[in-house]
Amino acid sequence: MTKKPVGRKRPNVWESVDLRQEQHEAKRRLILKQAALLFADRGFHETTIDQIAEALNVTKPTIYYYIESKEDLLYQVAHTALVDLNEALSRDQDAKLPAIDRLEQFFTMYGRLILSEFGVCLALVSDRSLNAQSRRKLRSLKKQFEITVRKILEEGSKDGTICVDDPKMFIFAIFGAFNWAPQWFSNTGASTPDEVTAAMFHVFRSAAAR
Amino acid sequence: MTKKPVGRKRPNVWESVDLRQEQHEAKRRLILKQAALLFADRGFHETTIDQIAEALNVTKPTIYYYIESKEDLLYQVAHTALVDLNEALSRDQDAKLPAIDRLEQFFTMYGRLILSEFGVCLALVSDRSLNAQSRRKLRSLKKQFEITVRKILEEGSKDGTICVDDPKMFIFAIFGAFNWAPQWFSNTGASTPDEVTAAMFHVFRSAAAR
DNA sequence: GAGATAGCCTACTCCTCAGTAAGATACATC
DNA sequence: GATGTATCTTACTGAGGAGTAGGCTATCTC
Numbered sequence: 166m167t168k169k170p171v172g173r174k175r176p177n178v179w180e181s182v183d184l185r186q187e188q189h190e191a192k193r194r195l196i197l198k199q200a201a202l203l204f205a206d207r208g209f210h211e212t213t214i215d216q217i218a219e220a221l222n223v224t225k226p227t228i229y230y231y232i233e234s235k236e237d238l239l240y241q242v243a244h245t246a247l248v249d250l251n252e253a254l255s256r257d258q259d260a261k262l263p264a265i266d267r268l269e270q271f272f273t274m275y276g277r278l279i280l281s282e283f284g285v286c287l288a289l290v291s292d293r294s295l296n297a298q299s300r301r302k303l304r305s306l307k308k309q310f311e312i313t314v315r316k317i318l319e320e321g322s323k324d325g326t327i328c329v330d331d332p333k334m335f336i337f338a339i340f341g342a343f344n345w346a347p348q349w350f351s352n353t354g355a356s357t358p359d360e361v362t363a364a365m366f367h368v369f370r371s372a373a374a375r
Numbered sequence: 376m377t378k379k380p381v382g383r384k385r386p387n388v389w390e391s392v393d394l395r396q397e398q399h400e401a402k403r404r405l406i407l408k409q410a411a412l413l414f415a416d417r418g419f420h421e422t423t424i425d426q427i428a429e430a431l432n433v434t435k436p437t438i439y440y441y442i443e444s445k446e447d448l449l450y451q452v453a454h455t456a457l458v459d460l461n462e463a464l465s466r467d468q469d470a471k472l473p474a475i476d477r478l479e480q481f482f483t484m485y486g487r488l489i490l491s492e493f494g495v496c497l498a499l500v501s502d503r504s505l506n507a508q509s510r511r512k513l514r515s516l517k518k519q520f521e522i523t524v525r526k527i528l529e530e531g532s533k534d535g536t537i538c539v540d541d542p543k544m545f546i547f548a549i550f551g552a553f554n555w556a557p558q559w560f561s562n563t564g565a566s567t568p569d570e571v572t573a574a575m576f577h578v579f580r581s582a583a584a585r
Numbered sequence: 586g587a588g589a590t591a592g593c594c595t596a597c598t599c600c601t602c603a604g605t606a607a608g609a610t611a612c613a614t615c
Numbered sequence: 616g617a618t619g620t621a622t623c624t625t626a627c628t629g630a631g632g633a634g635t636a637g638g639c640t641a642t643c644t645c
């Protein structure tokens with residue numbers, strides 16, 4: 166996107182543009198974050214664009230300068246959450262570990278996501294408010310996580326570190342337990358997200374070991 | 376509410392009233408049921424009173440003849456679900472069974488509720504759409520179930536049929552897993568609610584046994 | 586058959602809120 | 616300084632949908 170300056174002393178005419186683009190992107194992320202916070206707190210339908218704007222000390226049309234529509238806003242929040250997790254996974258997953266440890270690693274990251282302001286929206290806000298295409302897109306991203314876990318379970322059954330009778334139901338159970346966590350978890354409470362995540366995984370470790 | 380007829384041959388003047396009241400109550404339940412179905416299918420905000428009315432072949436004011444407001448409708452659906460479960464529990468729970476079996480019995484009934492049209496609303500529809508008082512009322516009813524399970528876990532630790540390291544987190548996990556089930560369960564799928572419930576409980580039986 | 590009342594309908598009101606039009610301001614480039 | 620463009624504002628529109636006013640009809644009671 167950026168052009169290299171040619172010849173000597175020629176200033177980078179795109180520098181300021183880059184700066185602006187960076188600012189633009191930063192502000193967009195700020196809007197997403199604020200929206201996520203409010204969606205998570207009050208729900209999607211109970212949050213108005215005006216409230217998001219007010220929380221950021223701007224006016225409604227400013228929000229619309231950065232987003233397409235309210236639905237688009239929700240989609241972007243959810244999408245960002247899923248993409249962030251995917252990145253974290255491909256960065257940190259250590260393929261050499263025993264399967265049970267990789268499972269723990271996965272759900273440590275998953276728990277961190279699902280208890281973050283962005284991730285909470287995945288669990289607390291229904292995707293019924295989205296159009297069919299966006300919904301499909303998000304579902305296929307979520308499906309990937311299930312497939313990843315499925316694989317880990319299979320490998321665990323080979324390397325002997327995991328033993329579950331019904332992998333499909335195990336997956337539904339563990340994702341369900343984590344996805345439900347935002348319903349009772351409170352950031353003002355005594356435990357941190359990481360503590361909760363660890364304790365929650367421990368329950369399923371008991372179910373996966375013999 | 377009904378007066379006994381006094382003397383001979385005096386007809387029960389309340390008979391027709393009783394009949395009407397029964398009809399009234401029956402129709403009210405029908406409205407709740409239809410509302411629950413639509414709420415579960417499309418979500419609370421995505422369902423209009425007109426749609427509920429149309430599904431019942433009546434008009435909107437007819438619905439309002441039976442309910443106070445849309446919010447009231449949601450509250451009554453959720454409340455009915457919880458009360459029904461409470462009744463089923465106090466009717467069927469067998470105190471003489473070992474704790475682990477009572478736990479299974481509990482979640483068999485809980486699963487049956489949570490996958491029914493009424494119960495699904497508890498899990499799929501956020502109570503954020505309710506006023507503070509209704510929300511408190513529902514939450515305290517739900518809390519009761521947690522307390523019941525807590526008790527069973529304690530008894531199971533005494534009679535030796537249950538062994539969990541962290542009862543609090545176990546409770547969060549198992550309720551979460553069941554509460555999330557409506558998100559993926561489909562009535563048109565291969566498995567029945569009872570089959571799903573049994574398989575789901577089996578996962579947690581593995582986690583609760585040693 | 587004359588009220589009285591339950592049950593339901595047609596035809597509205599009214600408000601919230603997503604989204605927009607059109608213009609002001611700040612800032613960069615020439 | 617003139618011009619252009621990104622950013623943001625004031626002041627609107629428009630629709631969807633919750634809820635209601637008022638009236639019609641069937642049924643019950645006397």
